[in-house]
Amino acid sequence: MALLIDGKRISAEIKDELKEEVAQLKEQGITGALAVIQVGNDPASSVYVRNKKRACEYIGIDSLSYELPEETSQDELLALIDKLNKEEHVKGILVQLPLPEGIDEDAVIRAISPKKDVDGFHPENVGALMIGQKGYISCTPAGIIQLLKRSDIDIEGKHCVIVGRSNIVGKPMAILMLRENATVTVTHSKTRNLKEICKEADILIVAIGKKEFIDASYVKDGAVVIDVGIHRDENNKLSGDVKFDEVEQLCSAITPVPGGVGPMTIAMLMNNCVEAMRHE
Numbered sequence: 001m002a003l004l005i006d007g008k009r010i011s012a013e014i015k016d017e018l019k020e021e022v023a024q025l026k027e028q029g030i031t032g033a034l035a036v037i038q039v040g041n042d043p044a045s046s047v048y049v050r051n052k053k054r055a056c057e058y059i060g061i062d063s064l065s066y067e068l069p070e071e072t073s074q075d076e077l078l079a080l081i082d083k084l085n086k087e088e089h090v091k092g093i094l095v096q097l098p099l100p101e102g103i104d105e106d107a108v109i110r111a112i113s114p115k116k117d118v119d120g121f122h123p124e125n126v127g128a129l130m131i132g133q134k135g136y137i138s139c140t141p142a143g144i145i146q147l148l149k150r151s152d153i154d155i156e157g158k159h160c161v162i163v164g165r166s167n168i169v170g171k172p173m174a175i176l177m178l179r180e181n182a183t184v185t186v187t188h189s190k191t192r193n194l195k196e197i198c199k200e201a202d203i204l205i206v207a208i209g210k211k212e213f214i215d216a217s218y219v220k221d222g223a224v225v226i227d228v229g230i231h232r233d234e235n236n237k238l239s240g241d242v243k244f245d246e247v248e249q250l251c252s253a254i255t256p257v258p259g260g261v262g263p264m265t266i267a268m269l270m271n272n273c274v275e276a277m278r279h280e
């Protein structure tokens with residue numbers, strides 16, 4: 001039987017640790033707020049934003065919510081970010097992605113002060129990660145490292161194959177796995193012999209954005225499989241990029257969807273917010 005890597009439990013454990021730390025910081029007079037900006041009303045984004053605000057409340061960080069209409073201009077959004085960059089009590093700023101068409105995501109990310117970029121998307125933080133310096137790390141890949149470590153899964157010396165090369169998951173994931181001394185292969189939609197490469201993975205991390213794309217024929221016996229995908233069907237049922245029922249039969253450990261990687265994204269966001277408070 002494959003080990004079910006329980007992201008819900010591990011994220012709750014991390015949030016409990018952070019709650020204690022926030023209480024200690026408060027005793028030293030250190031407080032802070034996370035500013036959460038959503039433009040438009042994409043239903044999935046609204047769920048994630050609500051969960052981020054709930055997590056702030058749980059661990060004891062203030063949250064400031066900015067729900068802007070779909071037709072908000074890039075200049076208006078940049079002006080709000082500029083204002084929040086200057087507000088002392090605001091320790092973290094995040095703009096929920098994706099943004100409506102017509103707003104340049106890169107320009108928005110660059111406008112957030114790197115010191116308040118708790119998503120870890122700013123080029124300064126991405127660059128720091130590349131060269132092993134301090135900075136905020138993108139929450140989903142950081143969460144996957146925690147899932148592996150807290151499930152006692154060894155990374156060092158393992159062949160890790162990552163399917164997907166996004167700036168938010170695939171690329172930072174590769175750097176983090178290298179940092180843990182894995183041997184890393186990054187694959188993508190144009191990779192030849194994808195199946196053969198995936199079959200060589202000791203740890204297979206799938207973030208390709210295609211519903212149930214990875215079936216048992218892509219997975220080596222005993223591999224660890226991490227599914228980053230989230231797809232919602234017409235009945236609101238969630239599934240991932242991996243055919244869970246097939247793959248769990250032959251792998252040694254697997255993340256479910258829901259309840260695997262997703263909750264870790266929010267736990268690691270909270271971790272970055274607490275780090276921002278510590279840097280007072």
Ligand SMILES: Nc1nc2c(c(=O)[nH]1)N[C@@H](CN(C=O)c1ccc(C(=O)N[C@@H](CCC(=O)O)C(=O)O)cc1)CN2
Nearest residue numbers: 047048094095096097098119139258259260262263265
């Ligand atoms: N500014 C950001 N935008 C986006 C990020 C991000 O890290 N920062 N990542 C994703 C969405 N995301 C966080 O914002 C996110 C995705 C999924 C989950 C999660 O808990 N999923 C649950 C299912 C929840 C549901 O849909 O009912 C699970 O997998 O169990 C949290 C956060 C893109 N945008």
